[in-house]
Amino acid sequence: MIKIEKRNDVPMALYFFTPFIAIILTILGGGIIFYILGFNPIEALKFYFITPISNLYGFSELLLKATPLCLIAIGLSFCFKSNNWNIGAEGQLTFGAIVGGGVALLFYNQEGFYILPLVIIAGAIGGMIFALIPAILKTYFNTNEILVSLMLVYVSKLLLDYLVVGPWSNPEGFNFPETRQFSDSSRMPLLFEGLRIHAGIFLALAAVMLSWFVLYKTYLGFQIKVSGLSLKTAKYAGFKGKTMILVVFMISGACAGLAGVGEITGPIGQLHRMISPDYGFTAIIVAFLGRLNPFGIIFASLVVALTYLGAETAQIFLQIPKYTGQVFQGMILFFLLASDYLLFFKVKILNLKKNELRH
Amino acid sequence: MSLDISFIGILIGSIMASSVPLILAASGELITERSGVLNLGVEGMMIIGAISGFALMVITDNLFIAIVGSMLSGVIISLIFGFLTQSLLTNHVATGLALTIFGIGLSAMLGKNFVGIPGKEFPILFSSLKESIPFFGPILFGHSIVLYFAFALPFLTNYFLKKTKLGLIVRAVGDSPVSASNQGINVILVRYCCILYGGAMCGLAGAYLSLIYTPQWIENMTAGRGWIALALVVFATWSPIKVLIGALIFGGITILQLHMQAIGFRIPVQFLSALPYLMTIIVLVVISRDSRKIKLNTPTSLGRIFYKEK
Numbered sequence: 099m100i101k102i103e104k105r106n107d108v109p110m111a112l113y114f115f116t117p118f119i120a121i122i123l124t125i126l127g128g129g130i131i132f133y134i135l136g137f138n139p140i141e142a143l144k145f146y147f148i149t150p151i152s153n154l155y156g157f158s159e160l161l162l163k164a165t166p167l168c169l170i171a172i173g174l175s176f177c178f179k180s181n182n183w184n185i186g187a188e189g190q191l192t193f194g195a196i197v198g199g200g201v202a203l204l205f206y207n208q209e210g211f212y213i214l215p216l217v218i219i220a221g222a223i224g225g226m227i228f229a230l231i232p233a234i235l236k237t238y239f240n241t242n243e244i245l246v247s248l249m250l251v252y253v254s255k256l257l258l259d260y261l262v263v264g265p266w267s268n269p270e271g272f273n274f275p276e277t278r279q280f281s282d283s284s285r286m287p288l289l290f291e292g293l294r295i296h297a298g299i300f301l302a303l304a305a306v307m308l309s310w311f312v313l314y315k316t317y318l319g320f321q322i323k324v325s326g327l328s329l330k331t332a333k334y335a336g337f338k339g340k341t342m343i344l345v346v347f348m349i350s351g352a353c354a355g356l357a358g359v360g361e362i363t364g365p366i367g368q369l370h371r372m373i374s375p376d377y378g379f380t381a382i383i384v385a386f387l388g389r390l391n392p393f394g395i396i397f398a399s400l401v402v403a404l405t406y407l408g409a410e411t412a413q414i415f416l417q418i419p420k421y422t423g424q425v426f427q428g429m430i431l432f433f434l435l436a437s438d439y440l441l442f443f444k445v446k447i448l449n450l451k452k453n454e455l456r457h
Numbered sequence: 458m459s460l461d462i463s464f465i466g467i468l469i470g471s472i473m474a475s476s477v478p479l480i481l482a483a484s485g486e487l488i489t490e491r492s493g494v495l496n497l498g499v500e501g502m503m504i505i506g507a508i509s510g511f512a513l514m515v516i517t518d519n520l521f522i523a524i525v526g527s528m529l530s531g532v533i534i535s536l537i538f539g540f541l542t543q544s545l546l547t548n549h550v551a552t553g554l555a556l557t558i559f560g561i562g563l564s565a566m567l568g569k570n571f572v573g574i575p576g577k578e579f580p581i582l583f584s585s586l587k588e589s590i591p592f593f594g595p596i597l598f599g600h601s602i603v604l605y606f607a608f609a610l611p612f613l614t615n616y617f618l619k620k621t622k623l624g625l626i627v628r629a630v631g632d633s634p635v636s637a638s639n640q641g642i643n644v645i646l647v648r649y650c651c652i653l654y655g656g657a658m659c660g661l662a663g664a665y666l667s668l669i670y671t672p673q674w675i676e677n678m679t680a681g682r683g684w685i686a687l688a689l690v691v692f693a694t695w696s697p698i699k700v701l702i703g704a705l706i707f708g709g710i711t712i713l714q715l716h717m718q719a720i721g722f723r724i725p726v727q728f729l730s731a732l733p734y735l736m737t738i739i740v741l742v743v744i745s746r747d748s749r750k751i752k753l754n755t756p757t758s759l760g761r762i763f764y765k766e767k
């Protein structure tokens with residue numbers, strides 16, 4: 099007989115262990131999907147999870163994709179920890195890229211060491227401003243931040259579309275929907291010759307360290323965590339709820355803006371319609387898989403980046419549609435949420451006879 | 458372009474057609490939310506309904522099977538959400554988001570071989586009356602059966618919630634799951650049913666898009682309608698009749714925007730396309746400003762996890 103008991107407190111070791119259960123279950127689930135699609139599951143999984151990182155170039159691509167995911171997820175962890183559901187990071191990324199890209203375009207024919215920092219700061223500010231919209235509407239007009247932040251994703255993408263086909267399109271670009279190439283001074287320095295991995299990764303690592311410090315060593319971090327656990331307690335303690343909401347959204351928006359600017363000044367080098375393969379949405383999964391913990395998020399961003407890479411590799415070698423990446427990402431979150439059950443409940447297998455005796 | 462009376466009739470008819478997916482999805486989600494469950498997976502369930510409806514139409518060449526199948530696929534995918542949130546007690550918001558991401562990916566994967574296949578003409582009712590009666594003809598007649606169903610649905614939903622015993626149970630479960638449970642109501646079972654019903658309606662909403670409104674399969678063809686439907690439920694303060702009004706307003710904006718694009722209005726296309734999303738935000742702000750009113754109408758246990766110690 100199986101007996102389910104509620105746990106009194108969550109064991110910390112299990113808390114950080116269940117994400118691994120989720121990953122294993124996702125891989126099994128993926129194998130089943132590949133089997134249904136008519137592929138050899140072992141071979142498909144190998145192309146998905148091992149081939150992409152079996153050489154140096156692949157490893158650089160993994161870090162390249164993990165960088166924006168990690169940055170955005172770090173920002174989101176501030177929101178999610180304090181019970182603010184910012185799910186419009188994709189829009190904040192896009193708007194950050196627009197503002198940063200605008201600055202880069204101002205200097206398109208100039209060189210100078212000061213240009214890249216300006217572009218990066220502009221991107222962060224852009225993302226921050228865009229995230230302030232749902233935050234202000236939530237604090238002063240009681241408006242649901244989930245829906246507002248999400249609607250703004252569509253708005254920002256349409257704005258980007260307007261700019262790259264309209265006023266910002268490359269005058270020598272034969273009407274392609276893209277801007278001029280940025281000057282070399284607006285580009286992230288590459289770390290290694292021949293690989294695409296760029297200095298943006300240091301931004302992500304800095305964000306990890308900073309967020310760890312803020313969340314675990316400052317009063318603000320304490321306020322954020324208490325508000326996440328119990329809004330009533332936070333109010334009772336006299337925390338300024340409104341300011342905190344604005345701050346966490348600003349942090350989150352700035353991180354997403356940085357991620358956007360990292361993409362356009364890194365691998366892309368200009369603005370066009372497709373600056374992000376939904377990094378802003380996928381980062382939500384990264385944040386949860388990393389348990390909203392800065393170091394957990396590094397690990398989770400690498401795992402989820404692998405689903406992007408694996409989807410591309412599997413498409414090339416096996417003609418498996420690349421959308422399997424999203425299916426995997428959805429599954430990871432499903433399994434992660436499901437395995438949380440083990441955190442709150444103890445599943446005991448009882449011996450029937452003993453049980454009868456007790457009665 | 459002349460704004461004569463028959464043109465206005467056609468315009469209203471097209472506004473009604475564009476509001477159908479919103480009415481269906483929002484009415485379904487309304488029941489789900491009334492039972493205390495917040496399912497943010499509407500977009501994902503709609504897109505799954507859209508591809509399964511279209512795929513079944515291509516495979517079986519039978520529109521009835523396609524429509525029923527799309528609803529069933531909505532039920533199946535919402536069952537994942539139901540199992541996670543009700544049986545495994547997961548967070549509603551996160552689970553709904555996972556459902557949307559999963560649904561969009563799965564639909565694109567399933568739909569790979571259906572891109573570019575032309576759709577089939579969906580039968581419309583009373584087509585002769587549509588032509589012969591000026592103004593009222595294009596408004597009242599010449600629509601698909603799904604449209605008539607969608608326009609009846611808010612009234613049926615209203616009747617169900619207010620006049621039937623089952624409706625009372627749903628509301629009780631949403632407003633006070635603990636007392637409902639003490640009364641001997643199986644809260645989890647009721648919520649499961651409401652989630653699955655919401656899934657069926659979202660599936661139908663998706664199938665309306667891929668079989669009737671723009672009969673073909675395009676990746677991501679729901680284009681945020683699921684999220685607008687979620688906003689509509691808030692806009693309607695959880696009242697079915699207001700869902701209908703809200704959906705017509707949004708349908709109106711969509712059609713207006715298309716007409717403005719068609720006559721070459723001197724505003725960039727992208728700004729017009731952004732209108733429905735911007736309107737959603739503005740409407741939400743106006744509605745939510747009065748926090749007392751919102752609180753009064755929100756199902757009290759919305760989005761909260763219910764757990765009964767056995």
